[in-house]
Amino acid sequence: MRAIAITGFGADPEIMQLPAPEPGPREVFVRMRAAGYNPVDVKVANGAMKGMVPFTFPLILGTDGAGVVEATGAEVSAFSPGDEVFGRFADYPRGLGSFAEYGVAAEDGAIAHKPQGVRFEQAAAVPTATGAAHEVVETVRPDSGQTVLIIGATGGVGQSAVQFAARRGARVIATAAPDAEALTRDLGASDTVDHTAAPVADQVLALCPDGVDAVLDLVDPPEAIGDVIRVLRPGGIIVSTVGALDPDELTEREIRAVNLVHRPSGPLLADLAAQVDRGDLRVQIQAQVPFDQLPVRLPDIQYGHARGKVVIEI
Numbered sequence: 024m025r026a027i028a029i030t031g032f033g034a035d036p037e038i039m040q041l042p043a044p045e046p047g048p049r050e051v052f053v054r055m056r057a058a059g060y061n062p063v064d065v066k067v068a069n070g071a072m073k074g075m076v077p078f079t080f081p082l083i084l085g086t087d088g089a090g091v092v093e094a095t096g097a098e099v100s101a102f103s104p105g106d107e108v109f110g111r112f113a114d115y116p117r118g119l120g121s122f123a124e125y126g127v128a129a130e131d132g133a134i135a136h137k138p139q140g141v142r143f144e145q146a147a148a149v150p151t152a153t154g155a156a157h158e159v160v161e162t163v164r165p166d167s168g169q170t171v172l173i174i175g176a177t178g179g180v181g182q183s184a185v186q187f188a189a190r191r192g193a194r195v196i197a198t199a200a201p202d203a204e205a206l207t208r209d210l211g212a213s214d215t216v217d218h219t220a221a222p223v224a225d226q227v228l229a230l231c232p233d234g235v236d237a238v239l240d241l242v243d244p245p246e247a248i249g250d251v252i253r254v255l256r257p258g259g260i261i262v263s264t265v266g267a268l269d270p271d272e273l274t275e276r277e278i279r280a281v282n283l284v285h286r287p288s289g290p291l292l293a294d295l296a297a298q299v300d301r302g303d304l305r306v307q308i309q310a311q312v313p314f315d316q317l318p319v320r321l322p323d324i325q326y327g328h329a330r331g332k333v334v335i336e337i
């Protein structure tokens with residue numbers, strides 16, 4: 024099968040002919056129709072996750088995908104050939120990922136049936152980013168009357184986090200460069216601040232002199248997140264998706280700090296896809312990239328100022 028893979032950390036991704044994966048007894052074997060790009064895919068490729076888990080090379084890149092079940096292992100009962108599914112297909116120890124013509128996923132892993140009304144490309148955009156957004160917002164559980172600042176609101180995680188927080192009735196202040204301001208408000212932000220114009224904390228304190236109840240920080244590294252913390256009221260909560268926080272230090276300052284590591288489940292994915300199907304949740308797709316073009320376009324996508332999700336057509 025054709026797959027986009029690397030021969031080692033830091034190597035350029037290239038299209039390779041590799042053997043199709045063999046499904047285990049409790050796995051489904053899926054003909055991939057679309058894959059979703061996530062920043063973690065580039066972090067894996069450049070070696071940022073080296074040593075955290077075993078990797079086998081050639082390593083097929085890609086985590087999220089959607090497709091049609093072609094075969095099932097002998098012990099699989101929840102899926103059958105012909106089912107349309109989506110979920111996470113990365114299996115680093117076996118060198119497997121979603122940027123390929125075929126993938127495998129454990130029946131009890133992060134995989135779910137795709138509703139008919141949701142396109143493969145939309146479904147492939149959901150698992151990692153929308154799943155993380157859901158968990159970030161559920162960690163904070165903001166109520167009406169509370170104010171939430173979302174930093175990195177215009178990307179894959181952010182676009183869903185804005186919607187989830189706004190739906191709970193919170194006032195959402197979102198970062199957005201000028202080109203993304205209208206979209207971000209359309210998704211539910213009450214206010215936007217332009218992180219490219221001036222420090223976010225200064226702009227937020229101008230809007231909310233008493234500070235905010237929660238910060239969902241999807242982008243800032245440890246050296247930048249300290250400045251953001253000054254917008255939190257005492258007793259507030261901050262969540263980072265990039266592991267930028269020192270929870271012990273912040274506890275001393277009466278701030279709850281969470282470095283979130285999200286692992287979606289099949290039931291959560293099914294629920295999120297049902298929301299997309301009902302029109303309750305929007306998944307903004309910035310670009311659909313043909314499979315053959317991904318290796319050359321990946322560097323641009325990586326630094327591409329995401330406005331929603333990039334998906335790969337397989």
Ligand SMILES: NC(=O)c1ccc[n+]([C@@H]2O[C@H](COP(=O)([O-])OP(=O)(O)OC[C@H]3O[C@@H](n4cnc5c(N)ncnc54)[C@H](OP(=O)(O)O)[C@@H]3O)[C@@H](O)[C@H]2O)c1
Binds near residue numbers: 061265
């Ligand atoms: N811990 C977990 O389980 C988990 C799960 C999912 C994702 N993540 C991580 O969370 C991060 C965000 O993921 P994503 O998929 O949303 O990424 P993404 O799609 O690339 O979006 C990032 C967004 O942030 C904006 N941005 C960049 N720098 C910013 C800044 N200093 N202030 C405000 N906005 C800024 C970008 O737009 P501009 O460049 O135009 O500003 C872009 O819209 C990634 O590092 C990802 O690996 C972690």
